[in-house]
Amino acid sequence: MMRGCDFLHLKFMRGEGIARIFLIAVLCLLMTLLISCSRGRERVFRKSKILMDTIVTISVAAESEDKAEKAIESGFAEIDRLDRMLSFFSESSELSRINRNAGVAPVSVSPETLEVMQRALYTSAKTGGAFDVTIGPESSQWDFYKKKKPDDDVIRERLSLVDYRQIQINGIKSTIFLPKKGMLADLGGIAKGYAADRAVEEMKRRGIRAGLVAVAGDIRAFGRKPGGSGWKVGIRNPRAKGKDDEIMATMELDDMAISTSGDYERYFIVDGERYHHILDPKTGYPARGCRSVTVVARDGVNTDSFSTGVFVLGPEKGLGVLKEMGFDGVIVDSDGGIETTPGLRNRIEFQRHS
Amino acid sequence: MALLLASLLSLIFVKEVLPHASEVSIEVEGKVLYRYPLDGNRLVAVRSRYGHLVVEIRDKKVRVIDASCPNRLCEEEGWVSRGAIICIPNRISVLVGSPGKGDRTVDAITG
Numbered sequence: 001m002m003r004g005c006d007f008l009h010l011k012f013m014r015g016e017g018i019a020r021i022f023l024i025a026v027l028c029l030l031m032t033l034l035i036s037c038s039r040g041r042e043r044v045f046r047k048s049k050i051l052m053d054t055i056v057t058i059s060v061a062a063e064s065e066d067k068a069e070k071a072i073e074s075g076f077a078e079i080d081r082l083d084r085m086l087s088f089f090s091e092s093s094e095l096s097r098i099n100r101n102a103g104v105a106p107v108s109v110s111p112e113t114l115e116v117m118q119r120a121l122y123t124s125a126k127t128g129g130a131f132d133v134t135i136g137p138e139s140s141q142w143d144f145y146k147k148k149k150p151d152d153d154v155i156r157e158r159l160s161l162v163d164y165r166q167i168q169i170n171g172i173k174s175t176i177f178l179p180k181k182g183m184l185a186d187l188g189g190i191a192k193g194y195a196a197d198r199a200v201e202e203m204k205r206r207g208i209r210a211g212l213v214a215v216a217g218d219i220r221a222f223g224r225k226p227g228g229s230g231w232k233v234g235i236r237n238p239r240a241k242g243k244d245d246e247i248m249a250t251m252e253l254d255d256m257a258i259s260t261s262g263d264y265e266r267y268f269i270v271d272g273e274r275y276h277h278i279l280d281p282k283t284g285y286p287a288r289g290c291r292s293v294t295v296v297a298r299d300g301v302n303t304d305s306f307s308t309g310v311f312v313l314g315p316e317k318g319l320g321v322l323k324e325m326g327f328d329g330v331i332v333d334s335d336g337g338i339e340t341t342p343g344l345r346n347r348i349e350f351q352r353h354s
Numbered sequence: 355m356a357l358l359l360a361s362l363l364s365l366i367f368v369k370e371v372l373p374h375a376s377e378v379s380i381e382v383e384g385k386v387l388y389r390y391p392l393d394g395n396r397l398v399a400v401r402s403r404y405g406h407l408v409v410e411i412r413d414k415k416v417r418v419i420d421a422s423c424p425n426r427l428c429e430e431e432g433w434v435s436r437g438a439i440i441c442i443p444n445r446i447s448v449l450v451g452s453p454g455k456g457d458r459t460v461d462a463i464t465g
Binding site: 050053054214218221232233234238247258259294 | 436461
């Protein structure tokens with residue numbers, strides 16, 4: 001091999017046209033062989049499961065179904081484990097213990113719960129309180145199935161219980177305390193993104209090179225698909241009329257996470273007014289200003305929480321926060337106008353609908 | 355609701371194979387229990403530990419009726435010719451493969 005190389009090298013250096021072309025051709029062939037050999041015969045395997053009260057779909061690139069299955073199951077197991085700690089609706093979760101002990105005593109929590117709460121407070125601080133996990137007393141009053149809106153005085157009364165700045169976290173003792181009786185923490189706006197991150201870490205530990213974890217619409221991708229393309233993600237059209245126009249834009253994720261908050265996920269319309277589930281912590285009413293916000297960043301814990309915070313802030317302030325954080329995103333405002341951060345402009349492809 | 359239902363454009367089992375064109379696949383608690391061609395009309399009563407529903411296949415479309423879940427979002431989805439109808443409380447999923455256009459234009463949907 002060495003001699004062959006030297007020979008070609010000599011010819012190359014002497015500028016002989018044919019040798020140059022030949023060398024380049026051999027190099028190309030070698031590259032192709034190397035790439036396809038190192039990937040083995042990888043294929044994409046995909047599996048879904050209902051966890052965290054939603055559909056979780058995990059895709060992995062693997063050489064065997066056995067390896068894929070084991071890795072995917074480890075991802076599901078991690079998400080399930082986190083759900084048991086962070087679920088608002090499960091009585092045995094650490095979150096529920098924290099809520100039951102509001103105004104009573106600090107509660108010992110696992111490192112994961114502590115971490116989620118710390119990340120939540122970080123997002124709260126960066127969005128000026130537009131994202132606030134203590135929204136529980138307000139959000140629990142809305143019923144989107146029965147299409148019931150709480151009375152205005154109920155909304156007003158409970159506002160004083162919504163204040164992330166009052167959450168007391170003790171990092172040394174690993175405890176969390178809600179100081180006022182009636183305070184309720186709801187991690188619904190951050191837990192899915194966090195779970196997606198952790199599931200990805202689990203699968204990487206199992207030797208998976210590339211994959212995608214989608215906890216409903218909170219998605220975290222890593223590596224590239226066999227064949228070299230990135231994981232392709234569609235962004236939902238907030239006013240889709242059917243299956244044909246359901247996707248507004250697509251983009252490829254390169255080791256990034258993406259989340260979307262929208263006014264169409266849970267809502268009802270009364271007297272021509274849309275009441276949706278993303279409440280403004282300052283007023284207790286659904287935030288106006290945006291139809292949907294999509295955030296792209298390295299971690300799901302950020303894309304999840306910031307998509308909610310930016311939504312509440314509205315297009316102008318929201319874009320400012322994205323810029324400050326170095327995140328990318330797409331905002332569809334209340335009139336349907338679309339704004340994209342500069343970093344996405346060449347990476348996102350908007351679909352044209354007739 | 356829509357995000358949950360439409361975000362699943364692929365299979366719920368570990369195979370690389372897509373649902374065959376024109377195939378309806380019904381899963382109960384994570385396992386595929388029924389598979390029918392999209393052609394041909396039929397009613398399938400599906401039961402899980404959590405409840406029941408009926409899947410109707412007619413004129414190359416599928417819908418869920420008679421669901422025992424409290425919110426009946428699966429019923430509200432109406433007729434679908436591709437994609438999925440998921441009844442989360444009952445842990446029952448109905449997947450419809452489709453020919454042509456391509457189910458796999460995206461790997462996932464956010465929103």
